[in-house]
Amino acid sequence: MQSHHEPAKSGQQLTISLKYVCCECCDSEIRDAVTPIQGVTNVDIDYAKNVVTVNYDPKKASPEKIRESFQKAGFEPNVAIDKTTGRSVAESGHDHHAAMVQKGKANELKIKVITSGVIFVLVFLGSFPQWFPWVPGFLKNNFVLLALATPVQFWAGSQFYIGAWVASKRKTSDMHTLYAVGTSAAYFYSALITFLPGFFVGISSQTFFDASVGIMFLGLTGHYLEAIAKGKTSSAIKSLLGLRAKTARVLRGAKELDISVDDVVVDDIVIVRPGEKVAVDGIVLEGESAVDESMITGESMPVSKQPGDDVIGATINKSGSFRYRATKVGKDTTLAQIIKMIESAQASKAPIQRIADRISSYFVPIVFLVAIISFILWLYIAPVVGSLAFAIMTFVSVLIVSCPDALGFGRANLHNGWNRKRSREWCAD
Numbered sequence: 001m002q003s004h005h006e007p008a009k010s011g012q013q014l015t016i017s018l019k020y021v022c023c024e025c026c027d028s029e030i031r032d033a034v035t036p037i038q039g040v041t042n043v044d045i046d047y048a049k050n051v052v053t054v055n056y057d058p059k060k061a062s063p064e065k066i067r068e069s070f071q072k073a074g075f076e077p078n079v080a081i082d083k084t085t086g087r088s089v090a091e092s093g094h095d096h097h098a099a100m101v102q103k104g105k106a107n108e109l110k111i112k113v114i115t116s117g118v119i120f121v122l123v124f125l126g127s128f129p130q131w132f133p134w135v136p137g138f139l140k141n142n143f144v145l146l147a148l149a150t151p152v153q154f155w156a157g158s159q160f161y162i163g164a165w166v167a168s169k170r171k172t173s174d175m176h177t178l179y180a181v182g183t184s185a186a187y188f189y190s191a192l193i194t195f196l197p198g199f200f201v202g203i204s205s206q207t208f209f210d211a212s213v214g215i216m217f218l219g220l221t222g223h224y225l226e227a228i229a230k231g232k233t234s235s236a237i238k239s240l241l242g243l244r245a246k247t248a249r250v251l252r253g254a255k256e257l258d259i260s261v262d263d264v265v266v267d268d269i270v271i272v273r274p275g276e277k278v279a280v281d282g283i284v285l286e287g288e289s290a291v292d293e294s295m296i297t298g299e300s301m302p303v304s305k306q307p308g309d310d311v312i313g314a315t316i317n318k319s320g321s322f323r324y325r326a327t328k329v330g331k332d333t334t335l336a337q338i339i340k341m342i343e344s345a346q347a348s349k350a351p352i353q354r355i356a357d358r359i360s361s362y363f364v365p366i367v368f369l370v371a372i373i374s375f376i377l378w379l380y381i382a383p384v385v386g387s388l389a390f391a392i393m394t395f396v397s398v399l400i401v402s403c404p405d406a407l408g409f410g411r412a413n414l415h416n417g418w419n420r421k422r423s424r425e426w427c428a429d
Contacts, residue, residue, distance in 0.1 A: 014063045015053045018075040029170050033073035037061050074169035106227040112156040113224045116217040119148050120210070127210040142194040142207055149209040153187050157216040159223070173364040178399075179219050181368075185399040186212035189392065199389055211400050233342065240339050243295055243314040248279030251323070268326045272317045280313040280329045287322030291315050296334060371398040 018030070030052060031043050039060025044053040054066050067077045125132050126139030126148075138144055154161075160183070163176025190207035192199065248261050251269040261279045264270065270279055278291065290302035293315045297303075302318045305311060311324055313333045330336065372395070379391035 012058050013053055013055055014066055015051055016067060016070065016077050017051045018070060018077060029073060029167075029172060030070075030075065033069050033075065034066055037065060037069060040066070074166055106224070106231055109220060109224040109227050113217070113220050116152045116156045116213065116220055119152050120213045120217045123148050123213045124210045127207065142190070142209075145207060145209045146191055146194050149187060149190070149213050152213045152216050153183060156220060157183060160216075160219060175364075178364050178367065179215065182399045183212040183215050185396040186215070189396040208396070208400060215400075237339055237342055240335065240342075243277075244335060245277035245279045245314060249273075249276075262330070264326055264329050266326055266329055269323055270326055271321070271323050272311075273321045274317060274319055276317050278311050278313055278315045278317060278324075280326045281333050282311055282324040282326045282328070284309045284311060284322050284324045287320055289320035289322050290318045292318055296338075367399065371395045374398050 030045055034040050034043060034054055037056070039057035040054060041057065042055040044055075045051075046053070052070075056062075056066065070077050122139060123145055125135045126141075126145050129135060129140045157179070160176050160179040163174065164180035167174045167177050186208035190209045190212070193207050245261050247258050248264050248268075249256055249258050249271045250264060251257075251271060256271060264280050269285070270282060272278055272289075274289070284305050284307050286307060288307075289305050291305050291311060292302050293312060294300055295314060296312055305322060312335075313328075314335045328334070331340075374397075375391045375395040377391075378394050379388060
């Protein structure tokens with residue numbers, strides 16, 4: 001069951017788990033790291049597992065060279081899985097450890113989202129006493145607001161700083177850079193007002209702790225929703241893997257042997273008795289039966305099977321017994337192909353999302369340029385009372401209002417919608 005949407009691949013595969021892969025923002029940097037290598041024919045990125053699968057010609061490229069290229073680009077190769085044996089990502093990538101790591105990340109983000117949300121409410125109430133006169137007096141104190149905002153800025157939002165640092169190592173910028181710079185500008189500007197209120201005499205001394213905490217809260221919420229989506233995809237794939245038969249009864253010589261389904265090879269004669277699962281895909285040779293194929297077709301009625309009919313691995317034999325010849329095993333079975341398509345849908349991008357990514361790569365330096373121009377304009381060209389303080393406030397304001405919440409959530413919605421669309425297309429195939 002090969003999808004015509006999938007690009008042709010050849011040679012060998014190397015799957016590498018990379019550290020410092022934050023999200024789809026890293027897509028272009030990951031691809032640019034290895035595509036210049038002669039012999040690399042295709043690069044697939046699975047953000048659900050933070051792994052990259054590289055197809056390459058072993059005569060022109062090597063796993064060592066590929067890993068070295070990722071290292072130079074700032075992505076530290078963590079675990080390498082040699083895929084030359086032909087085992088698919090679906091068969092080896094969703095183990096118990098990976099699921100626990102993903103669940104741990106989601107739980108950590110949940111704690112950060114709840115904590116930053118509660119603090120945001122408190123900071124917002126304390127930042128606008130004219131709107132909420134009933135707020136306790138201590139919440140109106142800038143030092144209290146600073147104490148509340150600090151853990152959100154540097155603990156809850158640490159992943160944005162890590163992402164910005166990784167991007168700077170690659171001599172580029174992304175959404176993490178803008179989150180880190182925008183919230184840091186609001187936080188440190190507000191801290192300056194808190195400790196040096198006299199510096200801003202003549203202009204507004206309003207703090208922006210509510211902005212820094214609020215932006216962090218929204219950003220973390222987006223990451224948490226993304227983690228939930230990844231977890232659901234991983235759970236769906238895990239459920240599909242659970243449908244596989246664990247063992248198969250094969251005829252070797254004159255003996256019937258119970259072996260692991262992974263040890264079944266093409267042309268093996270497999271025996272299936274009533275109530276057992278079909279181990280792998282094949283063609284019926286002897287016997288008649290009815291097979292429940294609802295997990296593949298959705299049809300609730302069992303399908304009659306006779307010699308010459310195809311059977312699909314993981315379906316359930318309902319009545320009679322039969323023997324069949326294995327035609328597809330391992331990564332070539334229908335179930336493995338379905339799992340592979342789901343993973344490909346998770347890692348794929350809509351064309352319009354690529355446009356959004358390209359826009360964001362230019363958006364960050366443009367924002368910095370506009371902020372610098374605003375600073376120079378108000379400091380030198382249009383001086384006012386307290387020019388330096390006002391120029392700083394203008395510089396900070398540009399960075400704050402440019403934080404990418406709308407664009408970030410829009411990219412996430414585009415990504416999820418595209419995944420659902422491609423999954424429907426592949427299932428229809």
